[in-house]
Amino acid sequence: MSIEAQYSVEQAVEEKVEPLCPVFGVCGGCAYQDLPYPRELALKKEQLLGIFNHELDLKGVVVDDVAASPEPYHYRNRLDLTLLRIRSGDIFLGFQPAYHRNVVQIDSCAISRPEISAFLPELKRQGIAKLPDNYRTANLVVRTGDDGRVAWGGIGRRSCRLSPDDYFWTEVRGKRIFYSLDTFFQANLAILPAVLSTLDRLIGPAEDATFFDLYAGVGLFAVGLSDKFSRVIMIEESSSSVDVARYNLEYHQLKHVELIEGRIEDTVDRALQAAAGTRRIGIVDPPRRGLSATARNSLKAMTDFEQLYYLSCNPESLARDLKEFVRSGWVLERIVPFDFFPKTKHLETLVKLCHQES
Numbered sequence: 001m002s003i004e005a006q007y008s009v010e011q012a013v014e015e016k017v018e019p020l021c022p023v024f025g026v027c028g029g030c031a032y033q034d035l036p037y038p039r040e041l042a043l044k045k046e047q048l049l050g051i052f053n054h055e056l057d058l059k060g061v062v063v064d065d066v067a068a069s070p071e072p073y074h075y076r077n078r079l080d081l082t083l084l085r086i087r088s089g090d091i092f093l094g095f096q097p098a099y100h101r102n103v104v105q106i107d108s109c110a111i112s113r114p115e116i117s118a119f120l121p122e123l124k125r126q127g128i129a130k131l132p133d134n135y136r137t138a139n140l141v142v143r144t145g146d147d148g149r150v151a152w153g154g155i156g157r158r159s160c161r162l163s164p165d166d167y168f169w170t171e172v173r174g175k176r177i178f179y180s181l182d183t184f185f186q187a188n189l190a191i192l193p194a195v196l197s198t199l200d201r202l203i204g205p206a207e208d209a210t211f212f213d214l215y216a217g218v219g220l221f222a223v224g225l226s227d228k229f230s231r232v233i234m235i236e237e238s239s240s241s242v243d244v245a246r247y248n249l250e251y252h253q254l255k256h257v258e259l260i261e262g263r264i265e266d267t268v269d270r271a272l273q274a275a276a277g278t279r280r281i282g283i284v285d286p287p288r289r290g291l292s293a294t295a296r297n298s299l300k301a302m303t304d305f306e307q308l309y310y311l312s313c314n315p316e317s318l319a320r321d322l323k324e325f326v327r328s329g330w331v332l333e334r335i336v337p338f339d340f341f342p343k344t345k346h347l348e349t350l351v352k353l354c355h356q357e358s
């Protein structure tokens, strides 16, 4: 952590507020329930800059303030919980922080959507009824969407598979996007319109461009921005996400969107060649660990791309990857942090990369 960030942590200590949650600091989830929200946002920006300044030269780069979540509490549409049977036979439901043998029991979660909190007693009842006698523990996932339905899985093969009629959905800027229990989807639905609008604005007019949605998941960006482009190419490796992405494309009848199932490492070079000669714009949104060396090498070599956006939930892997992009001639133009995970230590960051002449 940079000196500035450490200083801010000390300052922040003097500005405490009452946390909403009785297990704050114990369950391993939240870090900042005891800070006023504006202070949390300022602190997150300082921490991001501390990490970035260590790896990158930010001279001339526009760094926005952290965009606040419309809901600083009660925003998560998904919780990952542990059901644990102890020696006495009693079964508990709660969070299992790293390196903890027991669970921290919860009756509600202040950062989860109220529908999920309200469902927790029922989840515990249903989970206990389903837990096989010879199971000591099970990892449960419980999720909801815009319509407030709650579903869960985690005990039994295919228990997280939903049929299309049961897919969750959220409406982002007038477009319904479906997701499931066994697909990745952003945990904070309320902030997604701001992210899509920011991308829309930063990209500008692009009717003649091909858009690459890499690490596409169920197609949040491909579908959400599909109207902007003449052609869209998505790449995603998870078969569950690909199934739901297909459903999203059919639901919106998006004939100009191609979906490639496979690893970026194995597919991206060919996909890029297929669109050679056209104006190309892309977004990469990899998992926390960032880009593999193979993926990074392919992507940083795309010097004829007009604009590339990198969205990341991990400032450290992001800074590492950006450093490599900059070494290959890419220019950092703008950094737009979004508070996808209020009250926790996590931060989502969107970075716009381009070339000197653009």
Ligand SMILES: C[S@@+](CC[C@H](N)C(=O)[O-])C[C@H]1O[C@@H](n2cnc3c(N)ncnc32)[C@H](O)[C@@H]1O
Binding pocket: 184, 185, 186, 215, 216, 217, 218, 219, 220, 221, 235, 236, 237, 238, 241, 262, 263, 264, 265, 285, 286, 287, 288
């Ligand atoms: C952080 S999620 C982003 C998904 C989507 N952009 C969204 O916002 O909902 C990363 C996605 O990349 C996929 N993925 C992980 N490694 C991959 C790889 N090597 N090649 C292709 N997809 C990958 C995961 O299955 C997951 O859906």
